[in-house]
Amino acid sequence: MLMTTSDQVQGREIAETLGLVSANAVRARHVSRDILAGLKNIVGGEIGAYRQLLLESRAEAVGRLEEEAAALGADGIVALRMATASVASGAAEILVYGTAVKFS
Numbered sequence: 866m867l868m869t870t871s872d873q874v875q876g877r878e879i880a881e882t883l884g885l886v887s888a889n890a891v892r893a894r895h896v897s898r899d900i901l902a903g904l905k906n907i908v909g910g911e912i913g914a915y916r917q918l919l920l921e922s923r924a925e926a927v928g929r930l931e932e933e934a935a936a937l938g939a940d941g942i943v944a945l946r947m948a949t950a951s952v953a954s955g956a957a958e959i960l961v962y963g964t965a966v967k968f969s
Contacts, residue, residue: 866931867941868963874943880969883937887962888929890922891952922959923947930961939965 867874926947934942945963952958 881967883965890926
């Protein structure tokens with residue numbers, strides 16, 4: 866399925882707008898990751914465990930978004946957006962949303 870952050874797809878005509886699709890993934894940090902992150906805060910540097918957690922969460926949310934759009938019969942999703950937020954102590958949400966469309 867074609868997904869893009871733009872409102873149009875060059876060379877493709879949107880024949881039908883099916884509506885808003887959205888999906889999210891909420892994941893909690895692991896205690897051992899918090900300990901390692903605390904050490905990184907002291908010495909500095911990238912916190913790889915958190916980066917990996919966010920990558921996995923994003924992939925999960927995008928996969929769910931694609932499933933929702935496919936269930937509507939969409940060929941693609943335009944105006945794709947992503948947001949992240951802290952929803953509880955030690956837990957973060959990745960939200961993805963866009964407009965499901967059919968192309969000519």
